[in-house]
Amino acid sequence: MTFLDILLQQSINGLMLGIMYSLVAVGFTLYFGVLDVINFAHGDFFMLGGFMALMLYAIAEAVGFAGNALVVVIYLFIGSMILTGVVGVVTERVCVKPVSKAPMLISLLVTLGLGIAIREAVRVLYPRGSDPKGFPTLMPQGSFNVGNIVIRYENLIIFGLGIAVIMAVNFLINRTKMGAAIRAVAQDGEAAMMMGVDLDRTIDITFLIGSAVAAVAGIMNGFYYGQTMFNIGAMMGVIGFSAAVIGGLGNIYGAIVGGILFGLLETFAAAALPYGAENKRVFAFLIVILFLVFRPTGILGEKIFERV
Amino acid sequence: MTEMFLTLEGVTAAYSNMEALRRVNVQVEKGKIACLLGSNGAGKSTLIKAILGLVKVVEGRITFDGEDITREKTHRVVRRGISIVPEGKRIFPKMTTIENLRMGAYIEQDEQAIEERLERVFELFPRLEERAHQIAGTMSGGEQSMLSIGRGLMSSPRLMIFDEPSLGLAPILVEQNFETIQRINEEGTTVFLVEQNASLTLEIASYGYVLQKGKVVAEGTAEQLTDSEVIQSAYLKS
Numbered sequence: 140m141t142f143l144d145i146l147l148q149q150s151i152n153g154l155m156l157g158i159m160y161s162l163v164a165v166g167f168t169l170y171f172g173v174l175d176v177i178n179f180a181h182g183d184f185f186m187l188g189g190f191m192a193l194m195l196y197a198i199a200e201a202v203g204f205a206g207n208a209l210v211v212v213i214y215l216f217i218g219s220m221i222l223t224g225v226v227g228v229v230t231e232r233v234c235v236k237p238v239s240k241a242p243m244l245i246s247l248l249v250t251l252g253l254g255i256a257i258r259e260a261v262r263v264l265y266p267r268g269s270d271p272k273g274f275p276t277l278m279p280q281g282s283f284n285v286g287n288i289v290i291r292y293e294n295l296i297i298f299g300l301g302i303a304v305i306m307a308v309n310f311l312i313n314r315t316k317m318g319a320a321i322r323a324v325a326q327d328g329e330a331a332m333m334m335g336v337d338l339d340r341t342i343d344i345t346f347l348i349g350s351a352v353a354a355v356a357g358i359m360n361g362f363y364y365g366q367t368m369f370n371i372g373a374m375m376g377v378i379g380f381s382a383a384v385i386g387g388l389g390n391i392y393g394a395i396v397g398g399i400l401f402g403l404l405e406t407f408a409a410a411a412l413p414y415g416a417e418n419k420r421v422f423a424f425l426i427v428i429l430f431l432v433f434r435p436t437g438i439l440g441e442k443i444f445e446r447v
Numbered sequence: 448m449t450e451m452f453l454t455l456e457g458v459t460a461a462y463s464n465m466e467a468l469r470r471v472n473v474q475v476e477k478g479k480i481a482c483l484l485g486s487n488g489a490g491k492s493t494l495i496k497a498i499l500g501l502v503k504v505v506e507g508r509i510t511f512d513g514e515d516i517t518r519e520k521t522h523r524v525v526r527r528g529i530s531i532v533p534e535g536k537r538i539f540p541k542m543t544t545i546e547n548l549r550m551g552a553y554i555e556q557d558e559q560a561i562e563e564r565l566e567r568v569f570e571l572f573p574r575l576e577e578r579a580h581q582i583a584g585t586m587s588g589g590e591q592s593m594l595s596i597g598r599g600l601m602s603s604p605r606l607m608i609f610d611e612p613s614l615g616l617a618p619i620l621v622e623q624n625f626e627t628i629q630r631i632n633e634e635g636t637t638v639f640l641v642e643q644n645a646s647l648t649l650e651i652a653s654y655g656y657v658l659q660k661g662k663v664v665a666e667g668t669a670e671q672l673t674d675s676e677v678i679q680s681a682y683l684k685s
Contacts, residue, residue: 316553319542319546319549319550319553320553322539322541322542323539323542323550323553326539326540326541326542327537327539327540329501329537330533330537330538330539331539331550332499332501332521332522332525333499333521333525333530333531333533333537334525334550334551334553334554334598334602335522335525335526335553335554335602336522336553337520337522338521338522
């Protein structure tokens with residue numbers, strides 16, 4: 140393999156991870172836009188998405204509905220998006236929105252606590268919830284070569300799905316009336332209400348979208364690694380938040396760029412640095428820290444606390 | 448018998464725990480321009496927020512077109528046909544002119560109606576058509592002011608509230624704005640104009656109220672107010 144091959148191969152791996160990170164980062168950015176809240180429980184919605192899919196799969200198996208893999212995969216994604224989205228809206232109403240007007244420290248503590256509650260709930264309520272949970276093999280296995288680069292079918296599907304979801308979110312936010320309401324609320328909530336926007340409903344919809352998109356990332360993660368665990372949300376929360384900040388908190392494109400950048404950094408660190416595999420995140424977060432020192436507003440952010 | 452469109456009866460409203468309005472009575476007659484005069488901190492903005500359901504109304508009653516709208520949620524009040532051109536313009540800075548105007552027509556579902564209103568706004572403000580795809584935050588203060596008024600027109604309101612349209616604008620632009628307001632009224636929209644600039648306001652309004660420290664201290668026709676002691680001493684003494 141030439142150097143270029145290695146570079147390309149690692150880029151593909153990095154993009155895979157990056158897409159997942161982007162999907163989580165988008166939620167952070169949306170929530171910050173409409174509610175001025177940094178929702179540290181968001182990583183746990185990523186985890187919850189994976190577990191909802193597992194639960195739905197167990198139900199499907201129990202009733203003997205497990206024939207066509209494609210149908211099952213679609214059922215898992217849509218079902219988990221709906222369930223996770225609903226949990227997202229309920230928790231937003233019960234404990235995120237009520238503290239959004241309070242000092243940021245309060246909302247930070249509340250959302251951190253919410254994350255722990257979700258994590259522990261999954262551990263206690265899911266059968267043998269403390270153990271790693273294997274994901275079913277539903278995607279076509281095997282791979283094909285482009286030159287010296289190996290591409291697995293499963294990864295290609297996951298990647299394509301990630302891109303599709305990002306495009307759908309972009310369409311929703313920038314091309315629909317509902318998206319215009321979300322952007323208006325992010326820019327000036329009171330002015331948006333003066334235009335006839337139902338503020339509460341818009342916030343609900345934003346959390347529905349954010350949680351559902353995180354759920355997609357959670358399922359992708361499960362298929363990618365072949366397993367999931369109740370505690371993976373905490374790290375994903377930190378990564379997603381970092382990605383949103385690198386890109387410029389409040390900017391959707393920034394969240395996507397930040398997520399992909401983080402995925403690439405991590406992968407290249409694992410491949411190229413001595414002891415890289417164990418310390419890939421140390422390296423990636425080091426870059427994040429440097430980035431924040433020299434450009435605290437992020438890649439696409441205009442100024443601190445500028446929104447969508 | 449004249450028809451009262453918007454009425455406030457004995458309205459007391461709290462704003463961050465300070466009582467900013469105390470038993471205020473105001474009426475806006477259908478088809479006319481009514482005005483509310485008062486200096487900074489007199490409670491003018493609180494009164495508007497009370498109408499829109501953005502501050503808590505402690506006592507009293509607000510009605511619009513005969514129906515009680517006290518404590519109704521903001522978006523419901525707006526859907527009844529009230530539109531506001533808020534203080535400080537409050538345009539959406541990261542949206543383009545067109546996007547801002549479309550936000551103004553948020554409650555309208557009929558795409559054809561929206562297109563017609565866009566045309567009407569561009570006819571009123573040709574400058575906005577030139578700036579149609581510019582990001583609103585990058586436009587001049589005068590253009591943003593036009594955009595704010597244009598956005599207020601986009602819902603085709605029955606009552607339009609203007610909150611300090613003269614604030615922070617050059618005198619020539621202020622006069623243009625007031626001419627526009629007059630024209631909007633002549634085309635059939637009832638106007639409630641809330642202002643500090645008494646002389647210009649009383650030129651176009653037919654009836655007015657003077658607010659001081661949260662209370663209405665004087666009311667009357669524009670002529671009566673222009674001659675009144677309170678206006679002469681506080682606002683027109685130049």
